[in-house]
Amino acid sequence: MKTRQIAVACLLACAALLLPRVALAHAHLLTSTPAANAAVHGPDIAIDLKFNSRVEVKGSMIVLVLPGGKTQRLNLDAQSNEVSLDAHAHLAPGSYTLRWQALSTDGHITRGEIPFTVR
């Protein structure tokens, strides 16, 4: 084998080994509290987003969209290297949306929205 062929073979082998892990390391939302489209009792709301892989609190965030459309970034409970993002909010009855952004340990960012209602 020529050096170049060996190098290409090595690259392909490395890629085959690494790709599945990279794909798995994305932080995908598994469950949430409140659940999407749930109606919860206020005023004290515990927010808990659970992911399939570790998330970095730095680079992750939860923004609350209020009934009037204004947004408010929530302070996250510190839990670096854990698989969940947690926060608390004191909310009046109405329709809200959680906009989350999670930075996984592989450097990829995933985002999503969770609409819910406070009774």
Ligand SMILES: [Cu+2]
């Ligand atoms: Cu990733």
